[in-house]
Amino acid sequence: MATPVPKAVPIDPIASPLQEKEFTAAYLQGWFSVLRDAGPEAWGKRLIDRSIGPQDQRGYLVNAFGEPVGALTFSASRDVVPTLVATPTVRTLDHLLQLHARVEAGEQLTLDESRELLGQAGTGGARPKSTVEDGGKLYLCKGVSINDKADLAPVPIVEAALLSLASELDIQAPAGRIIAVGGQPVPMVSRFDRETVPGGFARWRYASGQTLFWSMPEVAQWSHQGSYNGLARHLVRWERTPREDIRELYRRIVFNALVGNLDDHDKNHGLVAAADGNFRLTPVFDLSMTSTAGAHHSLAMAFGQDGAVITLNNLLSDCTDFDYARTGALAVIGAQWEHLQQHLLERLVHFGCDERRAQRTLALMPGHRLF
Ligand SMILES: Nc1ncnc2c1ncn2[C@@H]1O[C@H](COP(=O)(O)OP(=O)(O)OP(=O)(O)O)[C@@H](O)[C@H]1O
Ligand SMILES: [Mg+2]
Numbered sequence: 001m002a003t004p005v006p007k008a009v010p011i012d013p014i015a016s017p018l019q020e021k022e023f024t025a026a027y028l029q030g031w032f033s034v035l036r037d038a039g040p041e042a043w044g045k046r047l048i049d050r051s052i053g054p055q056d057q058r059g060y061l062v063n064a065f066g067e068p069v070g071a072l073t074f075s076a077s078r079d080v081v082p083t084l085v086a087t088p089t090v091r092t093l094d095h096l097l098q099l100h101a102r103v104e105a106g107e108q109l110t111l112d113e114s115r116e117l118l119g120q121a122g123t124g125g126a127r128p129k130s131t132v133e134d135g136g137k138l139y140l141c142k143g144v145s146i147n148d149k150a151d152l153a154p155v156p157i158v159e160a161a162l163l164s165l166a167s168e169l170d171i172q173a174p175a176g177r178i179i180a181v182g183g184q185p186v187p188m189v190s191r192f193d194r195e196t197v198p199g200g201f202a203r204w205r206y207a208s209g210q211t212l213f214w215s216m217p218e219v220a221q222w223s224h225q226g227s228y229n230g231l232a233r234h235l236v237r238w239e240r241t242p243r244e245d246i247r248e249l250y251r252r253i254v255f256n257a258l259v260g261n262l263d264d265h266d267k268n269h270g271l272v273a274a275a276d277g278n279f280r281l282t283p284v285f286d287l288s289m290t291s292t293a294g295a296h297h298s299l300a301m302a303f304g305q306d307g308a309v310i311t312l313n314n315l316l317s318d319c320t321d322f323d324y325a326r327t328g329a330l331a332v333i334g335a336q337w338e339h340l341q342q343h344l345l346e347r348l349v350h351f352g353c354d355e356r357r358a359q360r361t362l363a364l365m366p367g368h369r370l371f
Contacts, residue, residue: 009277011035011072011205014215014237027221031057033211038072040064041267043128044121050103051114067131067138068122070193070206070272085119090134094182096120097143100128104146124267125286127155132188136196139176139188149291153353153361160187161347162259162287168343169336171251172283178351185352192282193272207279209269212238226266227302228253229321238271238279243323245281250322252284253303254333257310258340258367260290265300290364297366310366337367 008018012034016023025032039061040048048055048063055063061074065085075082088096099117102109109117120130129142148155160178167173176189194201212234213219213226220226232249235242256264268286271279290297297310304314312333319329348358 009205009273012207012211012215013279014212014234015217027217028214029057033214034207035061035072037124037206037208037211037267037270038068038070038074038122039124040068040121041124042126044123047103047114047117047121050109051118063118064122066119066122067191067194069124071203072205073203087131087133087138088119090132090139090179090188093130093132093141093179093186096130096132097128097141097181097184097186100130100143101146104128131191134188138191138194138201140191141186141188143181143186144184151357151360152291152364153289153348153357154185155288156187157185157348157351157353158289158361159287160185160351161344161353162255162261162289163187163189163284164347165340165343166252166255166284166287169251169255169339171248171255172281174283174285187351189285192285195275202275204275205273205279206282207238207271209266212271213266225301228299229303229318231266231269231301232322235271235281240278247323248281250319250324250329251332251336253299253322254315254329254336256287256299257303257315258333258337258365258370259287259344260297260310260364260366261287262290262297262299263288268300289361290366291361293364295369310370312370315370333370337370340365340367 010016010018012032015032044064045060048060052063062076065083067087073082099109099113103117123129123131123140127142127145129140131138131140142156144154144156160176163173163176174190174192176187178185178187193204193206195204209226209231212231215234228249232246235245239245263286270282272282273279298308299310300308302308304317306314306317315333316326316329319326324332345358345362349355
C-alpha cells in the first residue's frame with residue numbers, strides 16, 4: 001500500500017483519493033467538479049467579464065480573488081502565489097451593495113471599482129453577494145436584486161426568516177443576523193467554510209452536491225439532475241457517520257417542499273470538512289420561496305416514487321431511504337407545517353417585511369395544498 005503524503009488531504013475523496021497517480025477528469029469539459037465549486041458562477045463571471053473580459057474556466061478560477069468557497073485558491077502557475085486581497089469590513093457593505101446594484105443596472109464602473117468587485121467574484125451563485133469581515137468573523141451578505149418581485153416579500157428577508165425557522169426544526173442553519181444598510185435590511189450569514197484562528201482564518205474544504213454526484217461520473221453522466229435519494233447514497237461514501245445527515249436530508253426535503261424552496265438544485269447542497277477533517281452536510285443555505293402560483297410544484301431534485309412533485313404521498317413514498325418510518329415521516333411533516341404556520345408570518349415581519357407582501361408570499365406555499 002502506498003504511504004500517504006504527510007498532511008495531505010483529498011479534495012474529493014471519491015473521484016481523486018490520495019494516491020500516487022495522475023487523475024484526469026473525462027467529463028464536465030475536463031474539470032473536476034470540486035475545482036469548479038471554488039470558482040465563480042453566473043454573478044462572479046459577470047463581474048470578471050466586465051472587469052477583464054470573458055475567460056475560460058481556468059481564467060475564471062484564477063481571477064476570482066477574495067474568499068472563494070472552500071479551501072482552494074488558484075494562481076496562474078505553481079510558481080505564482082495566488083493574489084490575496086484583504087476582506088472588506090462590514091463598514092464598506094453599503095458601498096459594495098451599491099456597486100453590485102450598479103452592475104445589475106448595467107451602469108459603468110471605474111477601473112478601481114471593477115477591480116474591487118473582483119474580490120467578491122469567487123463565491124458561486126447568480127445573485128449579487130459580498131463576503132465581509134466583522135468582529136474577526138466572515139459573513140456572506142446578499143442584498144435585494146432588481147430582478148426580485150416587488151409585490152412579494154424581499155428575497156433576503158425570506159432567506160433570513162427561513163434560516164431562522166429551519167434552525168428551530170432540527171435543521172442546521174448558519175448563525176447570522178440582520179443589519180440595516182442604506183435603509184435596507186441585509187442578512188449577514190456566517191461563512192461555514194471559515195473559522196477564526198490566531199492570525200487569520202482556517203479554510204475548510206467544500207464539495208457541492210453536484211461534486212458528490214460527479215464523484216461517480218459513470219452514473220452522473222446519464223442523469224440530468226441527481227436525486228435526494230442519490231445524494232443520501234453518496235453521503236454513505238463521503239461521510240464516516242452518515243446516518244444523522246441522511247435523516248437531516250429528509251427534514252430538509254420536507255422543509256423545502258412545505259415552503260416552496262424550489263431552487264434546491266445540486267449546487268445548493270454541499271459538504272464541508274471542518275477542523276476534524278470529516279466531511280459533513282453544511283448548514284442549509286440559499287433558502288427561498290417560490291414566486292409563482294400553481295397547482296403543481298416540484299422541487300429541483302426528485303425525492304420519491306413520483307419524482308420531485310410535492311404531494312404528501314410522494315413525501316412519504318421513499319421516506320425509508322432517509323431512515324424514516326412512515327409514522328416518523330408524518331410526524332416531521334406535521335410538526336414542520338404547524339411551526340411554519342405559527343411563526344413564518346411573524347418572522348418575516350420581524351425581519352422588516354411589510355405584512356401584505358408577507359401574506360402574499362405565504363399564500364404561495366405548497367404546504368397549503370398538501371393536506
Ligand atoms: N454561509 C455560507 N458560507 C460559505 N459558503 C456559502 C454560504 N452560503 C452559501 N455559500 C456558498 O456560496 C454559493 C452561493 O451562495 P448562494 O447559493 O446563497 O447564492 P445564490 O446566488 O442565491 O445562488 P443561486 O444561483 O443558486 O440562487 C453557494 O453555492 C455555496 O457554495
Ligand atoms: Mg445558490
